Amino acid sequence: MKNHTVRQLVEGAALAAVFGVLFLITTYVPLLGSLTLWTLPVPFILMMVRNGPSSSFVMWGVTIVLGFLIAGIPSLIASLMFGIGGLTAGYLYYRHKSALAVLIGSSVAYVISLVLVFISSILLIGQNPADLAIEMFNQSIRQAETFSNILGQDSDQFDQLMQQVEMIRYLIPTALFMLGVVIALISQLISVPVLKRVGGFKPPVFKPIREWAFPKSFLWYYLVVTILMMVGLEEGSTAFVAAINVYSVLNALIFVQGLAVIYFFSHQKGWPIVVPILLTLLGFALTTFVVIIGIIDLGFELRRRMKS
Known part of the structure; x- marks a missing residue:
């Protein structure tokens, strides 16, 4: 029992140190840091899977204290946010939940953390922060507009671009939601091989993308919100902010549904994996087309018809 406790303490200290190194790389090595950012939750996931909740929370507390003493507020924020998300994912793995349950649970944890960080930043x-981002974008647009005027080109497009930038302030909930999901998904994908090799644990994996499907009710929500947007809500009103954020999230989900159809069709044709990957990249340039495919699949079960 004593040896087991010592092993947990040593392992917790080692993983806390790993998190510290990853955080320093993320902060001070720009190019490499953009990659290590997504690995920050992995030490917490690994600790939870291998040693359970009690030891993991002790390791998290040590990480928070040491990080704050060494790197100050930025490390404190990173330790809190990635610790909450990583421990949530690790606990769901520990309880042998499905890959989708792990994704949903950790996404919720990250979104809550991001909201708290966002509110804290406003108070501090x-x-x-959205106003600062908008001002930075507008400044860049003005500089581009000045350069365009010098060349004698039309500047109307810059006015439209500035109007679009103003929409950022209304899409903050969508941005926080999408960022939370992306962090959860990427960190989960990274943690799978780590857990297999180091953790001695076989984590559940997602179904192939071609089998992903959302409830049909999403289509009705999408249609209702689209109609509301077309009717014309007062910009800045509570209804407008709610509608545009729901629309944006549903649009992203239906886009994923459209990608699933593309992967399914590629699988049916026996195409090599590089083909759907290239089609995915093309799909981001043709977002509306992919969304239409997703809508057709939700409404008319396009993949089932492909089978027959």
Whole structure:
């Protein structure tokens, strides 16, 4: 029993150190840091899977304290946010939940963490970070517009672009939601081989993309919100903000449904994996087309018809 406790303490200290190294690389090595960012939750996931909740929370507490003493507020924020998400994912693995349950649970944890960080930043700096981002974008657009005027080109497009940038302030909930899901998904995909090799654990994996499907009710929600957007809600109103965020999230989900159809069709044709990957990249350039495919699949079970 004593040896087991010592092993947990040593392992927790080692993983806390790994998190610290990953955080320093993420902060001070720009190119490599953009990659190590997604690995920050992995030490917490590994600790939870191997040693359970009690030891994992002790390791998390040590990480928070040491990180704050060494790197200050940024490390504290990273330890809190990635610790909450990583421990949530690890606990769901520990309880042998499905890959989808792990994704949903950790996504919720990350979204909550991001919302808290966002609110805290407003309280600390006394200004909405979205306003700062909009100002930076507008400044860049003005510089581009000035350069365009010097060349004698039409500047109307810049006015339209600035109007679109203003929409950022209304899409903050969508941005936080999407960022939380992306962090959860990428960290989960990274953790799978780590858990297999180091953790001695066989984590559940997702179904192939071609089998992904959302409830048909999403289509009705999408149609209702689209009609509301077409009717014309007052910009800045609560209804407008709610509608545009729901529309954006549903649009992203139906886009994924459309990609699933593309992968299914590629599988049916026996095409090599490089083909659907290239089609995916093309799909981001033809978002509306992919969304239409997703809508048809939701409404008319396009993949079932392909089988027959």
